[in-house]
Amino acid sequence: MKEFIKNHFPGAIRFVRDIQTLFVYRRKKKEVTKRNENLHEVYVKNLSRFHDVHKGERCFIVGTGPSLRLEDVDLLKGEYTFAVNSCLTMYDKTDWRGTYYGIVDSHAVEIMGDQLKREDIPVFFYTDMDATYDGKNGIAFPKDDTANMMTDTFWRRLFPKAFPETDFSGDITQVVYTGKSVVYAMLQFAAYMGFSEIYLLGVDCNYAQPKMYSENVTYIDHKTKWTQERLIKNGNQMLPQFEIAKDYADAHGFTIYNATRGGQLETFKRVNLEDIITR
Numbered sequence: 001m002k003e004f005i006k007n008h009f010p011g012a013i014r015f016v017r018d019i020q021t022l023f024v025y026r027r028k029k030k031e032v033t034k035r036n037e038n039l040h041e042v043y044v045k046n047l048s049r050f051h052d053v054h055k056g057e058r059c060f061i062v063g064t065g066p067s068l069r070l071e072d073v074d075l076l077k078g079e080y081t082f083a084v085n086s087c088l089t090m091y092d093k094t095d096w097r098g099t100y101y102g103i104v105d106s107h108a109v110e111i112m113g114d115q116l117k118r119e120d121i122p123v124f125f126y127t128d129m130d131a132t133y134d135g136k137n138g139i140a141f142p143k144d145d146t147a148n149m150m151t152d153t154f155w156r157r158l159f160p161k162a163f164p165e166t167d168f169s170g171d172i173t174q175v176v177y178t179g180k181s182v183v184y185a186m187l188q189f190a191a192y193m194g195f196s197e198i199y200l201l202g203v204d205c206n207y208a209q210p211k212m213y214s215e216n217v218t219y220i221d222h223k224t225k226w227t228q229e230r231l232i233k234n235g236n237q238m239l240p241q242f243e244i245a246k247d248y249a250d251a252h253g254f255t256i257y258n259a260t261r262g263g264q265l266e267t268f269k270r271v272n273l274e275d276i277i278t279r
Helices: 002-008 010-038 040-050 070-074 085-090 106-117 146-150 154-158 182-192 228-252 273-277
Strands: 058-062 080-084 100-102 124-127 138-141 197-201 255-258
Touching: 010 040, 010 146, 010 154, 040 138, 040 182, 058 182, 080 085, 080 182, 085 106, 100 182, 106 124, 182 197, 182 228, 197 273, 228 255
Parallel strands: 058 080, 058 197, 080 100, 100 124, 124 138, 197 255
Antiparallel strands: none
16 A cells, blocks of 8 residues: 555655654754753853954864865965865874864764874864763754754645745754755854854765765764765755855854865855965
């Protein structure tokens, strides 16, 4: 019967699935909100000290897309930078070190393991909602990734205002929205810290390439099992998230630039990294 319905009424199965997703989403949203409220004092204690500490300065958020080169990060020595995910696997090839380091995916925390506790990662931002970490450099933040559950549902297509792609937090002690990438989360950290210019580097937003990550990082995760179609879809789903970040930046007086070499992210003004560094 299930196969008959699938072959003759494919929309019916999708409809039922989306109904189920809505109930799961509402339950998880309630749980996430309540948890973040209960732990708010802890997050304030640990994160409020970063508020406006870099007011008026510039920073670079370094992704691990295939366009990223070692010579790129070498240029960033002396700059304020956010390293993410497998960036630390480049540390044996370069003297560059991120000022801050961030992960939103619990699987990445597991994959990196004790490497995250090394002394050249002075501040490590992670979510304690679905990851366990006991390093002294770790600072947990209140994550909310529930919007991701509704991405491919008809609910979002019919009621986009009720189920937005994500949001952008102005207070990381309250909540940090993950969007579809750790880079999106780090944008909220950079904004909270008061940076007036934020540059993205190695943010290709495209996993459907011969190489999903920079050849200079060592990283094997669950995406290696994804189909080409899913890889393309995942990259495309990142793009609307960055539109939300741009709108927030425009409304709050800071600017986000894209210094990535290529890639498909066109939301932000593109700049040449070498030109920026010489300023």
